[in-house]
Amino acid sequence: MSMRITTLIAAVWLLAAPAAAGQAAPKPPSNEDCLTCHGDPAAKRDDSRGIAVDAKHFEGSIHGPMACVDCHADLAKAELPHEPKLAKVNCGSCHEDVAGKFRDSIHSWAKEKAGLVSAPACADCHGKHDIMPRTDKASRVYRDAVPGTCGSCHAGVRERYDVSIHAAALKKGDSRAPVCVDCHSAHAIQRADSPGWRLSVTAECGTCHANVVASFHRTFHGKVTELGFTRVAACADCHGAHEILPASNSASPISKAHLVETCSKCHRGANERFVKYDPHPNPGDYQRSAVLWWADRVYRVLIPGCFAFFGLHSALWYWRSKREHQRGVGNRR
Numbered sequence: 090m091s092m093r094i095t096t097l098i099a100a101v102w103l104l105a106a107p108a109a110a111g112q113a114a115p116k117p118p119s120n121e122d123c124l125t126c127h128g129d130p131a132a133k134r135d136d137s138r139g140i141a142v143d144a145k146h147f148e149g150s151i152h153g154p155m156a157c158v159d160c161h162a163d164l165a166k167a168e169l170p171h172e173p174k175l176a177k178v179n180c181g182s183c184h185e186d187v188a189g190k191f192r193d194s195i196h197s198w199a200k201e202k203a204g205l206v207s208a209p210a211c212a213d214c215h216g217k218h219d220i221m222p223r224t225d226k227a228s229r230v231y232r233d234a235v236p237g238t239c240g241s242c243h244a245g246v247r248e249r250y251d252v253s254i255h256a257a258a259l260k261k262g263d264s265r266a267p268v269c270v271d272c273h274s275a276h277a278i279q280r281a282d283s284p285g286w287r288l289s290v291t292a293e294c295g296t297c298h299a300n301v302v303a304s305f306h307r308t309f310h311g312k313v314t315e316l317g318f319t320r321v322a323a324c325a326d327c328h329g330a331h332e333i334l335p336a337s338n339s340a341s342p343i344s345k346a347h348l349v350e351t352c353s354k355c356h357r358g359a360n361e362r363f364v365k366y367d368p369h370p371n372p373g374d375y376q377r378s379a380v381l382w383w384a385d386r387v388y389r390v391l392i393p394g395c396f397a398f399f400g401l402h403s404a405l406w407y408w409r410s411k412r413e414h415q416r417g418v419g420n421r422r
């Protein structure tokens with residue numbers, strides 16, 4: 090059906106409708122009303138951009154039970170056919186909690202304050218008429234789909250992420266593999282150079298790598314980072330952020346081939362000897378840190394030993410002074 094014919098039918102029908110209803114209070118237009126025009130797959134604007142809405146997709150989406158005018162709210166009381174230019178949909182009218190988070194993000198800032206049209210609004214990540222819950226495989230924000238959704242704009246980052254061990258784990262179906270939003274969040278995304286976020290991302294690595302984060306905090310880098318300074322090395326300075334690979338992979342910045350270069354970013358003149366320093370010392374692991382292991386064992390024996398020795402000493406001392414006191418009292422009698 091051509092657009093012009095549909096428009097005509099709809100206009101005639103809409104003119105007839107109130108008369109038939111006996112001049113009742115104007116009802117908001119129903120989805121069927123809207124779909125008389127927009128249900129036509131060939132429906133286009135004058136400049137030939139499509140305006141068709143797939144009714145099946147819409148009904149199968151999480152918003153399927155809703156009325157078109159719940160989102161296109163300016164049409165709730167409007168006459169049809171409507172003005173060609175309509176207000177933007179405000180998802181926040183129902184999702185205020187998410188919209189509130191989102192308002193402080195770099196994306197919202199880029200769109201609203203810096204006027205970057207390329208920055209995403211809700212619909213750029215979620216879609217418009219086919220939105221599914223994030224637990225549904227067909228959703229654009231289903232875990233496995235997230236790198237693709239973010240990568241539609243951040244293509245360079247996505248390419249780097251795709252070669253990482255994290256992406257490999259995701260492809261293998263490892264449910265612990267991190268995607269973009271584990272490290273960046275979905276709605277509260279900060280600039281990557283903001284100090285607060287850089288510190289919090291270290292803790293985020295720790296949700297999956299608890300041991301190495303604990304060992305990192307034993308080092309000079311870790312202690313200074315903990316105090317809130319971002320000048321020293323945090324995880325991504327040595328491992329990279331997106332292209333993370335195990336040390337055994339020669340492309341990794343922590344591989345034998347690249348380690349000197351990696352430390353040299355901050356330690357001028359670093360050499361093979363300098364990089365022998367262990368960034369993840371673990372006193373529980375003899376293979377890795379024999380000296381630390383021994384120091385730890387000696388400590389473990391020494392400290393309880395000291396307490397036991399002095400504890401016993403005090404107890405005996407007490408016992409002796411009590412006896413002497415009793416003896417003294419007895420003698421006086």
Ligand code: HEC
Nearest residue numbers: 096099118122123126134135157161164169170173174175
């Ligand atoms: C009589 C046919 C007709 C009916 C009924 C109709 N529309 Fe439209 N609609 C159009 C046409 C034609 C355009 C394209 C206007 C243009 O860009 O020139 C359009 C454009 C739109 C747009 C894009 C507006 C913009 O600013 O770009 C939205 C959103 C929309 N319609 C929603 C609806 C909803 C919701 C309903 C039901 C309440 C509805 N329409 C009913 C014909 C119709």
Ligand code: HEC
Nearest residue numbers: 120123127140142147152155156157160176177178212217
């Ligand atoms: C969950 C909210 C929501 C519902 C419900 C909804 N829409 Fe939309 N619609 C949007 C968003 C978001 C856009 C993108 C433009 C914008 O941001 O305002 C859009 C755009 C449109 C457009 C412009 C063409 C395009 O695809 O960009 C038309 C036409 C339209 N909607 C028709 C409808 C019709 C008809 C229904 C009911 C069957 C409907 N919408 C229900 C959110 C919604």
Ligand code: HEC
Nearest residue numbers: 180181184187188191196209210211214223230235270275
């Ligand atoms: C940069 C992409 C992006 C933008 C922009 C975005 N979202 Fe999301 N959203 C996501 C991702 C990814 C998830 C899934 C999060 C997860 O799995 O932890 C999500 C989850 C959700 C959820 C379900 C989970 C929850 O937290 O309740 C809702 C609702 C939601 N978004 C609404 C919105 C609204 C409303 C906006 C606009 C104010 C918006 N989103 C903007 C990417 C985005």
Ligand code: HEC
Nearest residue numbers: 151159160178179180182183211212215220221222223224
């Ligand atoms: C008129 C109210 C309303 C508007 C406007 C609205 N939604 Fe929803 N949305 C709902 C309801 C109701 C649900 C289903 C209940 C739930 O799970 O929160 C829902 C569910 C969702 C979910 C799935 C939540 C999950 O658990 O994964 C997402 C994502 C979502 N909406 C995004 C959007 C986006 C994006 C927009 C704007 C384009 C929007 N919504 C506009 C009412 C609305």
Ligand code: HEC
Nearest residue numbers: 236239240243246247250267268269272281290325330331
């Ligand atoms: C394991 C955690 C992690 C994951 C997963 C992750 N990032 Fe990042 N991202 C970071 C860190 C850390 C930085 C800061 C890097 C730096 O400054 O050296 C960063 C920086 C960025 C930047 C700004 C700097 C740049 O390189 O352009 C963007 C954009 C970005 N990430 C997007 C993404 C996208 C898109 C994805 C998913 C494909 C993703 N990130 C996955 C941790 C992560």
Ligand code: HEC
Nearest residue numbers: 195199205207208209213238239242269273279280281282
């Ligand atoms: C519609 C395009 C678009 C989508 C989709 C998108 N972004 Fe962005 N993103 C931008 C723009 C534009 C900026 C601001 C300009 C810039 O700094 O690159 C930005 C900025 C960022 C930054 C800060 C970059 C910096 O230099 O510090 C991060 C981090 C980021 N996005 C992560 C994500 C993540 C994670 C997702 C998916 C959940 C995502 N983006 C989805 C367009 C997008």
Ligand code: HEC
Nearest residue numbers: 291294295298301302305310322323324327336343368369
């Ligand atoms: C000063 C540089 C540096 C910093 C900072 C650093 N690492 Fe490492 N990391 C290395 C090197 C070098 C190796 C490989 C050495 C080895 O495993 O013997 C390694 C190994 C690892 C491994 C693999 C070995 C294992 O035991 O699983 C993980 C995972 C890891 N680091 C995560 C992290 C995380 C998370 C952080 C931040 C809390 C971090 N790293 C901070 C240099 C660093």
Ligand code: HEC
Nearest residue numbers: 254258265266267271293294297324325328333334335336
């Ligand atoms: C949501 C969980 C998660 C988060 C967050 C996470 N990782 Fe991973 N990481 C994994 C998984 C899963 C693997 C793959 C393990 C495997 O296959 O052995 C992995 C592997 C690694 C490896 C290679 C380990 C090896 O065997 O040598 C390094 C290095 C690493 N991650 C560093 C980081 C850094 C740095 C961060 C933070 C910027 C981080 N990871 C955040 C889950 C996570």
Ligand code: HEC
Nearest residue numbers: 309310320321322326327351352354355356363364366368
């Ligand atoms: C992002 C920058 C950065 C990177 C990368 C980095 N460091 Fe550091 N590191 C510092 C800073 C800053 C200090 C504080 C002391 C200083 O100013 O020299 C420090 C301190 C140290 C110290 C203790 C103080 C000293 O100089 O004796 C050692 C040991 C060390 N780093 C080893 C390494 C090794 C090994 C690597 C590579 C695996 C590395 N660092 C990578 C920034 C970095």
